[in-house]
Amino acid sequence: MLNKKKKNIWRIPAGQEPTELDLRVMEAEKQGEIVPPRHLVKTPEQIEGIRRSGVVNTGVLDLVESQIRAGMSTAEIDRLVYDYTVSHGAIPAPLNYEGFPKSVCTSINEVVCHGIPSEYEFLEEGDIVNVDVSTILDGYFSDASRMFVIGKTTPRKQELVDVTLECLKAGAAAVKPWGHVGDIGRAIEPLARRHGFSVVRDLCGHGVGLEVHEDPEVDHYDTRRKGMLLVPGMVFTIEPMINMGVSDVFIDEEDGWTVVTEDELPSAQWAHTFLVTETGVEIRTH
Numbered sequence: 001m002l003n004k005k006k007k008n009i010w011r012i013p014a015g016q017e018p019t020e021l022d023l024r025v026m027e028a029e030k031q032g033e034i035v036p037p038r039h040l041v042k043t044p045e046q047i048e049g050i051r052r053s054g055v056v057n058t059g060v061l062d063l064v065e066s067q068i069r070a071g072m073s074t075a076e077i078d079r080l081v082y083d084y085t086v087s088h089g090a091i092p093a094p095l096n097y098e099g100f101p102k103s104v105c106t107s108i109n110e111v112v113c114h115g116i117p118s119e120y121e122f123l124e125e126g127d128i129v130n131v132d133v134s135t136i137l138d139g140y141f142s143d144a145s146r147m148f149v150i151g152k153t154t155p156r157k158q159e160l161v162d163v164t165l166e167c168l169k170a171g172a173a174a175v176k177p178w179g180h181v182g183d184i185g186r187a188i189e190p191l192a193r194r195h196g197f198s199v200v201r202d203l204c205g206h207g208v209g210l211e212v213h214e215d216p217e218v219d220h221y222d223t224r225r226k227g228m229l230l231v232p233g234m235v236f237t238i239e240p241m242i243n244m245g246v247s248d249v250f251i252d253e254e255d256g257w258t259v260v261t262e263d264e265l266p267s268a269q270w271a272h273t274f275l276v277t278e279t280g281v282e283i284r285t286h
Helices: 020-030 044-067 074-087 155-173 182-194
Strands: 105-108 111-113 128-137 140-149 205-207 214-218 235-238 241-243 249-251 259-261 267-269 272-276 281-285
Touching (some): 074 128, 128 155, 140 281, 155 272, 214 235
Antiparallel strands (some): 105 111, 128 140, 241 267
């Protein structure tokens, strides 16, 4: 009878000598660590391509920040994103992605994410809105989102926006080379809970770069597991979705995209793209 053996995740291409990084990852895998497939560790050329894509992505969000206002329709935001992206030789990644009809996601108040821009939806004083932008430039993907407060909002909604950004920063600070994906959610959840907020569990951050969604999945709550090893060269988003009320969410049946809080209380989200380096972590898109 043949012996059973687990297939190695980390594989060196035939004829190629193992690098120091290869040897370290293979030893970690031998010790039982969950390691990424080798293609998730980006080459210097790929990292540069992702950086350039991120420059356009950040430029889009800077433009939105300079223009967003009460009375503006979310369709106007969509047009800003499309025109800026295309004028810089890039493509809005959401457009036609699995049937998504617009170039950006605009999510207001109780909408957690994936809100679809509309000519009939207008920003109002006191709204909090997430604008989520993803860009393809020369085949490389980047992804980030920001929260915008329209005029003056309630103290609790402002706190939600501010604490969510702090949660993103706490998750980023937990990223260490040769640490684990699970460290990120372990840093985020207690911070949110201390303020009486909850963390959405049904959605997560993700790898990005050669596709818009890659492994690993990055949970923003404490899964009680270490998760995948963080190897220098990995690129992924951290994008905590923090709710004022319960963590449960649902998808609007009408459009099949819009994610809404179960209790219809407000939600906030910030997202950056990060690169794990030999010494820590770098923001690639914000």
